[in-house]
Amino acid sequence: MTSEASSGSRRPRSGMLRRQSPEEDSTVLIDVAPEAEKGHTYGSTAPTSELSGHREAAGRVGSPSKPRVDFVLVWEEDLRLGRQQGGAGRDETDTRGAWRETFLDNLRAAGLHVDQRAIQGENGAVQYVLLRAPWAVLCYYAEDLRLKLPLQELPNQASNWSAGLLAWLGLPNILLEDVPDVPPEYYSCPFKVSKLSRFLGSDDQENFFTSTERHQILFAILAKTPYGHEKKGLCGIDQLLAEGVFSAAFPLHDGPFRTPPEGPQAPGLTQRQVLFRYWARWSQWNKYQPLDHVRRYFGEKVAFYFAWLGFYTGWLLPAAAVGTLVFLAGCFLVFSDIPTQELCSSTDHFEMCPLCLDCPFWLLSSACTLVQAGRLFDHGGTVFFSVFMALWAVLLLEYWKRQSATLAYRWGCSDYEDIEERPRPQFAASAPTTAPNPVTGEDEPYFPERSRVRRVLAGSTVVVMMVAVVVVCLVSIILYRAITATLVSRSNNTLLAAWASRVASFTGSVVNLVFILVLSKIYVALAHILTRWEMHRTQTKFEDAFTLKVFIFQFVNFYASPIYIAFFKGRFVGYPGNYHTLFGVRNEECAAGGCLIELAQELLVIMVGKQIINNVQEILVPKLQRWWQKFRLCSKKRKAGVSEAVGQAPWEANYELLPCEGLFDEYLEMVLQFGFVTIFVAACPLAPLFALLNNWVEIRLDARKFVCEHRRPVAERAQDIGIWSHILAGIAHLAVVSNAFLLAFSSDFLPRAYYRWTRAPDLRGFVNFTLARAPPAFASAHNRTCRYQAFREDDGQYSPTYWNLLAIRLAFVIVFEHVVFSIGRILDLLVPDIPESVEVKVKREYYAAKQALAENEALSGTNGAKDNYSQSSERSLGPQPTLPGGGQASRVPSL
Secondary structure, three states, X not given: OEEEEEOOOOOOOOOOOOXXXXXXXXXXXXXXXXXXXXXXXXXXXXXXXXXXXXXXXXXXXXXXXXXXXXXXXXXXXXXXXXXXXXXXXXXXXXXXXXXXXXXXXXXHHOOOEEEEEEEEOOOEEEEEEXXXXXXXXXXXXXHHOOOEEEEEEEOOOOOOHHHHHHHHHOOOOOOOOOOOOOOOEEEEEEOOHHHHHHOOOOOOOOOOOOHHHHHHHHHHHHHHOEOOOHHHOOEOHHHHHHHOOOOEEXXXXXXXXXXXXXXXXXXXXXXXXXXXXXXXXXXXXXXXXXXXXXXXXXXXXXXXXXXXXXXXXXXXXXXXXXXXHHHHHHHHHHHHOHHHHHHHOOOOOOEEOOOOOOOOOEEHHHHHHHHHHHHHXXXXXXXXXXXXXXXXXXXXXXXXXXXXXXXXXXXXXXXXHHHHOOEOHHHHHHOOEEEEOOOOOOEEEEOOHHHHHHHHHHHHHHHHHHHHHHHHHHHHHHXXXXXXXXXXXXXXXXXXXXXXXXXXXXXXXXHHHHHHHHHHHHHHHHHHHHHHHOOOOEHHHHHHHHHHHHHHHHHHHHHHHHHHHHHOOOOOOEEOOEEOXXXXXEOOOOOOOOHHHHHHHHHHHHHHHHHHHHHHHHHHHHHHHHHHHHHHHHHXXXXXXXXXXXXXXXXXXXXXXXXXXOOHHHHHHHHHHHHHHHHOOOOOOOHHHHHHHHHHHHHHHHHHHHHHHEOOOOOOOOOOOOOHHHHHHHHHHHHHHHHHHXXXXXXXXXXXXXXXXXXXOOOOOHHHHOEEEOOHHHHHHHOOOOEEEOOEOOOOOEOHHHXXXXXXXXXXXXXXXXXXXXXXXXXXHHOOOOOHHHHHHHHXXXXXXXXXXXXXXXXXXXXXXXXXXXXXXXXXXXXXXXXXXXXXXXXXXXX
């Protein structure tokens, strides 16, 4: 049967939660908890003594018939498992139950209203704990967390760079759409209870704090509340979830996401319905994202991700257009390229040396198709596109800095990391000592920097070991390719033998993709453990350290094989009669079409293959998981005798959704894609087009996940996209160097230019120019001569042409890098990181804050005004909260 319980009575800590009958259920969820211990340390929830003065005020607030639910905790009890368990299993169950009871008691002691609901079946139960913070608790923790609340409403000045450009050009903007309920902009400052009357909406206690602000306060309390000895790490909801004490912890969504039957323009549309109607639907693929709505509902961290994703996708449009034109130019050049025509019409003129010890001789004309495919990506237009993409990346990052600064100001988080961010609850619980914060002067948990550095160095050793594992996997793939090429080339089928290198390369790419996906799962779990051990003070620093670890590994994991093909394959082969080997296997050669076409194939397999796998996972796996969760919970309700005709409670509907797993995987996918688009773009001009098509799907797919399929995440604040911006800048610089070496050493661009300048402007005879003759000893041993691709003399030594080309290639790399870096530096200087309009607004807000403070100081000189203000505050907030040590909270007016 379904049972409901209220926690309105005193309960001993040692006892389990008492189930009340429906008749005993109370709608006023007020708890009078026992007095807690008085020794309060930072990082723990405030004990009862700090909020004792607010209990009377909380009682006056009362609750309607359906009280607001700010947060939900869930755990599932399996009675069959309890009956089957032996001594050790029963002890573990009892320990979890004791932890859970202690945790809930401490939540009551912190002033939260705790209401327990259960769906009781024959073999188990699903327990829901509904949490609500009264007005006094919200005010106390809002000040403690330095939440920024609005002082003065401003006209919304949100704009989009493309909208401004289209308006300047006088063109219609099909991307623009009017979204209802646009969140206004505010002048804001950190909340102070002593300045309550100055904040907008202070007379409406029920709606003064938004739902996201209430969720932030509740989660801060949950993250700090201990359930055992804090120094042993028995603290916080995250640890309880990891231990399986609770199954889930989440805030509730703002009602269902589907619009009411009367249509999308119906009055009273919720924030979630607005987001679904104007953002998460597939039909909105060609509309701007309502970022202010996203920020209001999900918080700044999620909004910054979608802002970056939309900005990056918009900038992919010109890159994809230019890349497609370069590819089409290559398609036309295939049929007019003289060296390609010479090779395809050579018939038996060029007999090539065997590709392995027991392989047959082969004809160069049999590789005609491969050479034609190589010309699609290797021509003069590729040089222009490489320069274009290098400057595109620089401009993209510069204009993103401006966009990020604008959003950070508009959303009131410009100085969040420097001033407002608090220590992580896990750090606060585990730190051995405290020390004054150099910025705020407050005592905060402290971990010695020298100890942290030692831990970081130890963690770096593990990262190096994992990178070594990736290198070993790469070597194994190289050997696999060489052995596969040898086996296929021995085939009696002439066409198959000619394609031996390509078959080995393609199958090797697939095997490499499998290695990448498996190693990624293992390393991410290991990086979590290492980063927690390193004891980073704030959540931002924790996430930055974790991100850097995982990215270094993933960079090597994803890019090791393309880097090998681009810069090492075919460089250390040797020559007939003196071939170099690796573990007894002859080193790989580039196919007749060159390594550039093989690199393009590798990029498409890894980049496009990973995107397809990710999108299939993001579409199918959540649907299957959600179906199973819903089926499992409905089965328990049927066994409990609850009719499905009875409407679902909101917390039950939300529990059927999937847990939100954060943004790390989403960012990583986009940054790796950015690397493929920029680092190896000389080999594959179509990479921006594939990235653009994927991102159009990715934006709506991620939006649907957050709005429809996942539980609502706790709204987290952020100042920008974090360390990802520095990683993107590093990739942009690496892309310049990579493309310079690709064009110089992997492309035929410079050998063709050299041949055109020194021998034949029409490139006739170029194929013969690139082929060397086997040494006489090799020819006499096989009783026939053959050719191979190299600039060598008949005795196998490098020819003067090789050294001339080497000098030209190195000069090209130096000139290319200096020109692109110089232009990029000029663009960096010309484009300021913060728009002038934002700088003016920042100064205006600072001036307004000073004026407000000056006015308040003038009023404080009048006793009557001061007394009236104090009495007003007392009526609004109730008695002053008692601080640790027994003192009263300060009422000094401060902005």
